[in-house]
Amino acid sequence: MNDKTDKLIDKKGIRGDGRKADELRSLKLQVGVLSNADGSAYIEHGKNKILAAAFGPREMHPKHLSQPDRMVLRCRYHMAPFSVPERKSPAPSRREVELSKVIKESLEPALFLELYPRTGVDVFVEVLQADGGTRCASITAAALAIADAGVPMRDLVVACAAGKIDDTIVLDLYDVEDKLGSADVPVAYMPNLNAVTLLQMDGVLSSSELEKAVNMAMDGCKNIYAMQKEALKTKYMVVKETEE
Template sequence: MPAKAQEKQKLIDKEGKRIDGRNPDELRPIKIEVGVLSNADGSAYIEQGKCKILAGVYGPRETHPKHLALPDRALLQCRYHMAPFSVEERKSPAPSRREIELSKVIREALEPAVFLEYYPRTSIDLFIEVLQADGGTRGAAITMASLALADAGIPMKDLVVACAAGKVEGKLVLDLSDAEDKLGEADLPVAYMPTIDAVTLLQMDGNLTLEEFEQTVNMALNGCKQIYKIQKEALKAKYVALKEVAEE
């Protein structure tokens, strides 16, 4: 990638620390809240580094348009959308090709987890709004969207958790930030259901040897397992808070 940009800014310093002070295998700070919107049937919010993403789930409800309804299962519809102010230069609110592709891969990452066959002819509509983007938005979106689905009371085989790993200046690193994603040599997002060892999203761009690929996948899976704990705590936290309110 742009050699000039790398000369300007070293992404990994002499002690092996990254541009934001993290170690190669360290995640960005993560904060997740469940049940943040009152109108949606389920909702969640995540902050991962500077990423700020919100999701709302409506359904199972009547399918619109009706002809899309499936006779044997629910239709999962997903819209990944970025706010115009979420990036450096204003993004047009019309859906870009990238957003259409991400809506598809995020939906396909979540679908294996949901018992869609419980709700034939209905649709489950998932809306993801990226309020601020900072690298790894699809991963953070999947992690949080699976919580929004759980919050809507939709039966699932497992929570889906996602995390990226990649290569920056020849070193393998976990959970890439925006600068690392843009200037680095490879980015590999993975979505995973830990209890059934199922990879539900796998993408990559960049350049990796087979050996590096295997290491990067394992690094991303380790990241997933760490985030899985935070994810479960966030879901529990909502009900602990409810219980406290009830007891008062």
């Protein structure tokens, strides 16, 4: 499908952006960045810049979508027109509709849906800049936004991809690797419950490579998980300091 003229990873195992095979991109996580949302979070994952806002639990609109026995989670994943090299039409693409669905399904297992019947929680994810792995970064941010909104959760959901470039399994693919690599495996994970809530794959992998990729992605998730918790704490540290 693609002409591989350049090597994506050199003989010393260093990737195009200077990382080792199992190295994450730099991450920055911030909680409570939007004053009008009940909960919000901002993530910079490599060059990805993503905002997530959570509203609720609140009354569903339209009302007939509410469920008598549980809360309904709705998610919208949306990319800004300027987030990618060629302007993306702001109308939702099929990709965005699918990603909204899988992001929602990756967050649902973390929520006590049955405790809030007839209500809804809305999560809006805006990708301001995309550089590969936006669905994972979106999930990491969305989980923080929900937690920030004060919605009880079984665990935070954290996501990270692994993949295959030039026959090597690597962690956290960036844009170029995503496009030219031979497989991409996004994984969302709840570390405390050892539960995988999102798993997708495209490309070609043997079953042993898949196992390796999933394990590597889960290790990446665990690292980001620590940063997620830190980000949540930081918000309240700031509150505490201003109180004092």
